[in-house]
Amino acid sequence: EVQLVESGGGLVQPGGSLRLSCAASGFTFSSYEMNWVRQAPGKGLEWVSYISSSGSTIYYADSVKGRFTISRDNAKNSLYLQMNSLRAEDTAVYYCARGGGGPRCFDYWGQGTLVTVSS
Amino acid sequence: SYELTQPPSVSVSPGQTARITCSGDALPKQYAYWYQQKPGQAPVLVIYKDSERPSGIPERFSGSSSGTTVTLTISGVQAEDEADYYCQSADSSGTYAVFGGGTQLTVL
Numbered sequence: 001e002v003q004l005v006e007s008g009g010g011l012v013q014p015g016g017s018l019r020l021s022c023a024a025s026g027f028t029f030s031s032y033e034m035n036w037v038r039q040a041p042g043k044g045l046e047w048v049s050y051i052s053s054s055g056s057t058i059y060y061a062d063s064v065k066g067r068f069t070i071s072r073d074n075a076k077n078s079l080y081l082q083m084n085s086l087r088a089e090d091t092a093v094y095y096c097a098r099g100g101g102g103p104r105c106f107d108y109w110g111q112g113t114l115v116t117v118s119s
Numbered sequence: 120s121y122e123l124t125q126p127p128s129v130s131v132s133p134g135q136t137a138r139i140t141c142s143g144d145a146l147p148k149q150y151a152y153w154y155q156q157k158p159g160q161a162p163v164l165v166i167y168k169d170s171e172r173p174s175g176i177p178e179r180f181s182g183s184s185s186g187t188t189v190t191l192t193i194s195g196v197q198a199e200d201e202a203d204y205y206c207q208s209a210d211s212s213g214t215y216a217v218f219g220g221g222t223q224l225t226v227l
Contacts, residue, residue, distance in 0.1 A: 035216070045154070045162065045205050047216035059214055062120065101167035102150045104209040104216040109161040 002026040002108045004096045009113030016086050016117070022079040022096030022110055030054075030074035033099030035106060036081050038092035038115075048094070049081065050104075064090075086117045121145060121210040123219035130225040137193040139222045141206030144187055149209045151189040153182060156221075157202045165204075166191060193224075201226045 008020040020036070036048040049070040050059040058070055069082040079096055093112040100107035123143040131137040141151065151169050154162035164173055166182035169189060179194045189208075193200055206219040 037216075044221040045156075045207075045218040047207075047218060050216070061215070095161060101164060101171075101173065102152065103213055104207075105150070105152045105164070105167050106154075106162075106207070106216075107164050107167070107173070109163070111161050 002098065004098065004108060004110035006094065006096050006110045006113040009094065009115045011116045011118065012086055013119050014087060014117055017082070017084045018086065018115060020081040020083065020094055020096075020113060020115070024077045024079065024096075024098075027098070029072075029077040034072060034079045035097045035099060036070060036079075037095045037097050037106065037109075038090075039095070039112075040089070040092040043092075046092075050099070051079070083115070086115075088117050091115060091117045121215070121217050123206055123208060123217055125204075125206055125219040125222045127220070128223045128225065130227055131196050132227045133198060134195055137196050137200070137224055139191045139193075139204050139206075139224065140188055141190070141219050142188045143208060143217075143219075145211040146184065146187050146189055146208060148211060149213060151182070151184060152207045153180075153191045154205045154207065155200075155202045156205065162205065196224075196226055198226050200224060 003025045005023045051070045067085045071080045095112045096110040097106035098108040153166040156162040169184040170182040181192045205221045
């Protein structure tokens with residue numbers, strides 16, 4: 001059974017940093033593209049970042065480019081999102097999502113971790 | 120930036136057919152995907168590659184595509200189908216994933 005478990009969320013002040021992790025199990029992690037998707041309270045879904053299976057190709061949404069860094073450790077079956085210079089508008093539930101089912105498709109999702117940026 | 124447009128809400132009675140549309144200029148070139156999200160839960164993929172249904176998704180869920188519009192159809196809607204539905208695709212280059220604004224399906 002595919003499982004994605006996010007951790008690392010919490011309350012952080014504007015301008016602060018946070019590192020999210022996603023632990024994967026139930027599939028060959030190193031064979032799959034991975035993504036982060038977020039959802040602000042009461043709002044819709046927003047794709048944040050993509051990383052290829054090897055980690056060699058990375059994309060970011062314009063809203064986080066230059067502030068967020070996606071990475072992965074295939075030996076540890078883990079995905080990460082380093083978030084710097086956080087803003088109030090980054091407040092959201094952050095989901096880890098596996099790439100599968102087609103180009104830029106997200107076939108499995110974690111339960112999410114809440115990031116709150118507030119003073 | 121590229122946008123996908125969905126109606127904010129759709130309402131249907133139990134047993135009726137619900138149709139949720141999604142429009143975007145790149146949809147003739149890029150696959151569309153549909154996700155169901157119930158309150159407090161993570162999204163679930165219900166349609167991939169315009170019209171394919173993942174295993175475990177009921178047959179009453181179907182997808183179709185015509186030009187710049189894709190449609191999620193739920194036949195014989197049940198109370199448990201009440202949820203938010205999001206279409207998703209990629210920009211014309213195929214690089215960036217994009218979500219529609221979401222449609223709240225209400226079962227009357």
